[in-house]
Amino acid sequence: LIHGWACSVFTFHRTIAPLAAAGFRVLASDLKGHGLSDKPVGRGEYTTPAMLAHLHEVLDALAVEQATVLGHSLGGALALALALDSPERVSRLVLLAPVGLGENALLPVVRALTPASLSSVLPYLVRRWTARLVLRVATGDLRGLGRREVDEY
Numbered sequence: 001l002i003h004g005w006a007c008s009v010f011t012f013h014r015t016i017a018p019l020a021a022a023g024f025r026v027l028a029s030d031l032k033g034h035g036l037s038d039k040p041v042g043r044g045e046y047t048t049p050a051m052l053a054h055l056h057e058v059l060d061a062l063a064v065e066q067a068t069v070l071g072h073s074l075g076g077a078l079a080l081a082l083a084l085d086s087p088e089r090v091s092r093l094v095l096l097a098p099v100g101l102g103e104n105a106l107l108p109v110v111r112a113l114t115p116a117s118l119s120s121v122l123p124y125l126v127r128r129w130t131a132r133l134v135l136r137v138a139t140g141d142l143r144g145l146g147r148r149e150v151d152e153y
Contacts, residue, residue, distance in 0.1 A: 001028040002055070004073025004099070008035025011072060013149065027067070029058050031075070048100070052081050059089065070094040077101050 003011040009028040019026045030037040032054050033046055044050055055078060059067070069090050071079025076098025083090040128150060135145050 001026065002069065002071040002075030002079050003028070003031065003034065004075050006034070007073070007075075010035070024068075027058075027062060027064065031078075048077070048081055051078050052085060055082050056086070065089065066091050068092040068094065070096065071098065072096040073098065074100050 001009070001012045001015065003009060008030045012028050016026050016028060031051060033039050066089055069079045069082060069092070071077070071094070073096070076095040077100035079090075079093060079095060080098065080101070083093045132145060132150050135150065
């Protein structure tokens with residue numbers, strides 16, 4: 001399972017158990033620079049080739065030769081790149097609302113709004129109610145999420 005930009009494996013917190021219960025071996029890992037992963041600052045670390053290399057490293061580390069690959073949002077573009085780069089590794093491909101499949105004129109604006117210095121202060125700026133609100137909007141779950149889900153996020 002490959003999550004999208006500015007997300008984490010939390011995206012799939014309600015997907016993993018049902019897939020495992022259906023008999024699938026389910027693997028999900030935070031993309032580099034996302035979730036609880038390291039945040040490399042080198043130029044080019046977040047390009048499609050660099051992220052694709054990261055996916056190969058994860059699959060290699062877990063000794064996965066071939067898999068059904070599901071990608072959401074940016075993860076969809078990365079899943080497609082993986083399938084094109086190494087078709088022998090992808091038995092089936094599932095793309096959920098994929099983005100990043102073409103040029104985007106807003107990319108410089110997005111980069112300007114997410115400077116590296118922000119990541120060090122973000123944990124102090126984001127309060128529990130903020131995380132709960134973001135999750136409520138992002139997931140479309142109007143009931144809200146439980147304390148454990150907010151803590152995990």
